[in-house]
Every structure is written in C-alpha cells, then in structure tokens.
Amino acid sequence: MNAAEYAAAQWARATGAGLDPHEYRRVTEGLESVADWGPAFRRTARGYVRRAENAGSHVSAGQHLLMAARWFHVATLGPYEGADRAEAGADDALARALALLEPDARRLSGAEFTGWLRGPADAPGTVIVVPGLDSAKEEFLDLAAALLERGLAVFAMDGPGQGALRATTTKRADYHHVIGQVIDALGATRVGLVGLSLGGYYAAETAALEPRVAATATVSGPFRLDWAELPQPVRDILVQRTGGAEAARAFTDQVDLAGLAARIEGPLLTVDGGQDVIPGVTNGEPLARLAPHGTYLSVPHGDHLLGNARPDWLPVLTDWITHALTG
Template sequence: MSATMSAADFAAANLSRATGAGLDPHEYLRVTGELADLEQWGEALMRAARGHLARAGRASTAISAGRHLQVAARWFHFATLGPNAERALAAAEADTAMGRALDLLEPVARRIEGPGFAGWLRGSAGAAAVTVVVPGLDSSKEEFHDVIDALLCRGMAVFAMDGPGQGVLAATTAVRADYHRVIGQVIDALGAERVGLFGLSLGGYYVAESAAREPRVAAAVAVSGPFRLHWDGLPPLVRDLLVQRAAGEEAARRFAGQVDLSSLAPRIACPLLVVDGGQDVIPGVTDGEPLARLAPHGQYLHIPHGDHLLGNARPDWLAAAADWISAALT
C-alpha cells in the first residue's frame, strides 16, 4: 500500500469499483468520508459490514436478511483492499456472510472446493453450461455481483470462485501464472458439458491463459485484463499488491514476468471477447487489444470513457458481454 496516498484519494480511486460491485454510493461516500487516515480503512469498512449483519439479524423476512448479508459480504471484501492487519479475518467474514446470504436467498447454491479454489455454484442445477467468474489480483468471489446476476438472469449456472492468492484463500496461497491448472480442477469438479470463463482485471489474463491451455473452455470474456506486465513500469501500489499476493518480491517479479500472452493468444481456439476501458491507463500494463487481435476468434469491445473494470460504464458493456457468452455457450 502506497504510504503517500491519502484516504480521500484511495476512496475516490475505488469509487466506481465499489459502486459497480453494488455498494450504495451514498453509504460508501459517508463511510470513507469520515476517514482521517488510510490506516483506518479496514476498521471502518468492517464496521459498515457489521452494521449490515445487525440489520440482517433484525430483518423480518428472509429476503431482507439475505440482501443485508450480501451487502455485508461486499463491505467485508472491500475492507481487504486497504492496509488492514485483519485482512484475512475480513476475507473470511465476507465468505461467511455470502454463504449465509445464499442459504436464505438461494438454498440450491452449492459450495464447491478443491486444493486451489473455493466458491459457490449458483443457478439451474440442470444447466448444461456453467460460466466461471474469475476475480483479479485483489478481488474475490464476493465482488462481482452485477456480473453474476447478469449471467444468472440469462439462465446460466455460474460458479463464482476464489483461486490462489484471492479472497478467502489469500492468507494461505500465492498467485500463480499457470492458472489453467486451477481452472482444470474447477472443470473437473463442476462436471459440466460446456464451461465458459468470465475474468476481470488480472482475472482477464487468467481466463485467456486458461483458454489457451485448457481445451475444455468453450468461450471466454476478459474485462480490463492485462496482455503483458512490465514490473519496472508498474505503480508502487500495484507492485505492493503483487508482493503481498505472491508472498515476496522475488516471487512477485517472477509472476509479473510470466504475465505475457504474446505466444498464448494465437492458441486460443474458443470464441473470446475482450472488453477494455479507454480511461484504464495503468503504467506497466499493456491492455487487451493485442489479445483480441491475435486470438483466432477474438472480438474487441472498447469503451472510450470506461475506467478499470468499467464500473463507470456498466450500461455500455455488461449486458452485451452477458448476451455474448450466453449465446456462445448455448
């Protein structure tokens, strides 16, 4: 975490991400606006999450309780983004709150875990196709509710997962560039006829790498994913995150050097949709246009005003991407 970034700057930088993930913008601005120092981030956001746990406990209906539990899970997840000595606890609380929410709102949802992954399978139990939602460097299965809902309402089954170095597994595992090995385990566990991948941020690299090396992937969407990383050009905040999630600087440098789709993109045999925002300009990160161009069945959707994760431009891409992968799989 950059020691020079103020709480106000950090909150502003994450505003579209938070609102895109479903946090109420007024509550977000109120909670983060009270921070005098960035070191208070984790404590304040966990307090907001516990407020929703309390509301869930007082709710008179299961649906109200479940919705508050979902919101609590989001707040716990966002508590992990700032400096927080209790980051592992916040991730575990997010996982628990989401499980409680699904018990109330979607009792048919199934918890599926393996050596390097954990997540929830939601939607029609008899669906022939499953879309796996893959998070990024500091995101988790609790973040992308809007993406998951867009897929579910189109009749797909959805597996929202944490992999190595992500979410509830971040405290005990480290990021790995050969993510296709994890996706292979997920596909084995799901037992679905057709599997699609929907990756966001670093998850965009993960799904492209997996689509190139795992022949059972039938379609993939990469949103704000890196084509290549250059360690020396990365901002301190991103380097710090990589060091945390890779369990050391040497491992982080090695990981960054492996994030390069130049030779893998031409090997992606399945349909691939790449979504980028024109305002997503992170030093040291090559965006996804070369991936779409080099992949044999790649398509490119560029939203000029979109930021990283395009949280400020949901109407311009989310429905289209959900329609695209639904058609590709069914």
C-alpha cells in the same frame, strides 16, 4: 495519498461492486487517514449483519448479508492488517446469504479453489467467474446475477491468493491448472470463462491451454505486465500475494499472452476501458487481434473494471457469452 484521494480513486470500483454511493460517501468522508479504511468498512459490514439478524423476512436477511459480503470485501482494498479477517467475513456473509436466498447453491472447494455453484441444475451452460489481483468472488455479485438471469449456471470462485484463500495460498500464473480442477469438480465437459482484471489474463491463459473452455470474456485483463513500470501499490500487492519480491517478479514475467493468444480456439470477447491506463500493463486489444476468433470492445470513458460504465458492457458481455454457450 490522503484518505479523500484514496476514496476518490476507489469510487468506481466500490460502487461497481454494488456499494451504495451515498453510503460510500458517508463512510469515507469520516476517514482521517487511509489506515482507517479497513476498520470503517468492516464496521459498516457488521452493521448489515446486524440488520440481517433483525430482519423481518429471510429475503431481507439474505439481501442484507449480500451487502455485508460486499462491504467486508471492499474493506480489504486498503492497507489493513485485518484484511484476512475481513475476507473471512465476506466469505461467511455470502454463505449465509445463499443459504437463505438460494438453498440449492453448492459450495465446491479444492486445494487451490473455493466458490459457489449457483443456478439451475439443467442450465444450458456454466460460466466460471475468475477474480483478479486483489478481488474475490464477492466483488462481482452483479455479474453473477446477470448471468443467472439469462438462465446460465455460475461458479464464482476464489483461487490462489484470492478472497477466502488469500491467507493460505499464493498466486500462480499457470492458472489453467486451477481452473482445470474447478471443471473437474463441476463435472462439466465445456464451460465459459469471464475473467476480470488479472483474472482476464487467467481466463485467456486457460482458454489457450484447457480444451474444455468453449468461450471466454475478459474485462480489463492485461495482455502483458512489465515489473519495472508497475506502480508501487501494484508491486506491493504482488509481493504480498505471491510470497516475496523474487516470486512477484517471476510471476510478472510470466504474465504475457503473446505466445498464447493464437492458441485460443473458441470465441473471445475482450473488454477494455479507454481511461484504464496503468503503467506497466498492456491492455487487451492485442489479445483480441491475435486470437483467431477475437472481438474487441473498448468503452472510451471506462476506467479499470469499468465500474463507471456498467450499462456499456455488462449486458453486452452477458448476452455474448450466453449466445456463445447456448447457440
């Protein structure tokens, strides 16, 4: 795949994460190969950091830093030896942005998670946003903003093999142990979960096994994975993030909700894009059908993560989980 094809393939995901489409085109049109992806996106991110340092107000500085965090993270989506540094840059930019824009935001970290708790201390509900295979807390800032606008508290996290922890941890399929640690740190008795891509599996697996989960939504989450059919780029990421080929196969074998769906006692919303067809990945319709209180939303023109269809699902999901948590 050449640079132009790769940029086209990442278009909806990158713009769905909040990158300006015109700037995205300007940056990617100058790429000679896919190997140039990471350096070009890091340069763009550093440009936003410089804008923040020269900004005329703390609001402008914070907004520039939020954009820097997005560009640093998207830099990691290409094959790039500096991906760990880019994720560290995203993490630092988000921290600096929140210090300016939301000084009451709290960093919470444990052995297998880190993230930011945002929103009012007396919020009527708390939602944990769970990223996926190669995503991170900086990719879903628009989702967090939509939940905050509805009065909820939000904990956007990185877990094993994700974001700020990608260089020091490896993925685990029994993710309910990780979210259990998060809920302990939050001091919560009940939470909502929104899981995106592989995070949808993590959220559903946790909802089946963690009684403090009151409501769950998944976006482009797999019901099951089949190693033999997965595209090579997906296999490569799994090998890298799990610690080796044998571990990647073992991880993939565990991603199967057939025996867990019926154990999800709370309300569940599963969102899929009709154009999201990845070999070896079973989408979320069986999960919604088998769960006792499942609802299925399919957006026919939506792709993976539905970055090309935000108005068709983001308000629905955020309203749904707000009502599920607050009545």
